[in-house]
Amino acid sequence: MSVWVSNARMISLMPLYEYNYDQLMAMLPDLRRQGRAGAALRNGTHVRVTVLERCKYTTTVSLTHRFPKRGRYLTDMRLKVRLYHDAQVAETLGYQHLGRIKPRYPLPNPHMLHRDEKRQINQLLRDFLGYCLRQQARFDDLDCANA
Numbered sequence: 673m674s675v676w677v678s679n680a681r682m683i684s685l686m687p688l689y690e691y692n693y694d695q696l697m698a699m700l701p702d703l704r705r706q707g708r709a710g711a712a713l714r715n716g717t718h719v720r721v722t723v724l725e726r727c728k729y730t731t732t733v734s735l736t737h738r739f740p741k742r743g744r745y746l747t748d749m750r751l752k753v754r755l756y757h758d759a760q761v762a763e764t765l766g767y768q769h770l771g772r773i774k775p776r777y778p779l780p781n782p783h784m785l786h787r788d789e790k791r792q793i794n795q796l797l798r799d800f801l802g803y804c805l806r807q808q809a810r811f812d813d814l815d816c817a818n819a
Contacts, residue, residue, distance in 0.1 A: 685775075688794050689761035695801035696755060696762050700811055703731060703755070711809040716740050719804060721811065729758045732765070737800065751797055767793045 700709055700721060710720045718738040725732040737749040752766035766773065773790045 685791060685794065686761065688791070688798060689763055692753075692764075692794065692797050692801060693755060693760050693762040695798070695805065696753070699801065699804060699809060702813065703733070704757070706813050709811040709813055711804070711811045713804070713807045713809055715807070719809060719811075724752070729756060731755045731757065735797075735800075749800070751793075751800075753797065762797070764790075764793045764797050767796070 697703065700706065703709075703721075703723070704726075706721075706723065708720065708722045710718060712718050717740065720734075720736045720738065722734045722736075723731060724734055732752065732754045735751045735753055739746055739748060747768075750766075750768055751764055753762050754765050755762045764773070765771075770789075770793075773793060775790050776787060779787055
């Protein structure tokens with residue numbers, strides 16, 4: 673029974689992964705050839721996408737949301753995302769200081785992570801990508817701009 677429950681939870685993440693992939697590809701249709709792309713949003717913040725690794729079926733990117741006035745309580749948002757082009761899904765691998773994110777965490781845990789931290793971070797990616805699209809973010813190829 674516990675195997676079925678854990679598989680059901682993983683399956684329920686798949687629509688979120690598919691949606692995030694579609695949103696990323698809508699924002700960055702040339703992602704497979706670009707190395708870096710950036711956009712300025714209307715509120716004065718900047719978004720940068722940097723390709724960290726490119727393989728035959730996957731692309732791993734770093735997505736950074738930079739605020740003009742950072743400080744002790746407002747820091748840049750950093751996400752590490754892997755896109756699986758054959759399956760057309762995007763999974764968040766890391767957030768801020770967190771590396772490999774487990775599907776479930778016991779409570780309590782030493783890092784004070786939520787039980788469903790992986791789902792929440794992937795939902796954050798979904799919400800952020802939706803925000804960028806509503807802001808009509810125009811991503812410029814930084815490799816070409818700096819060449």
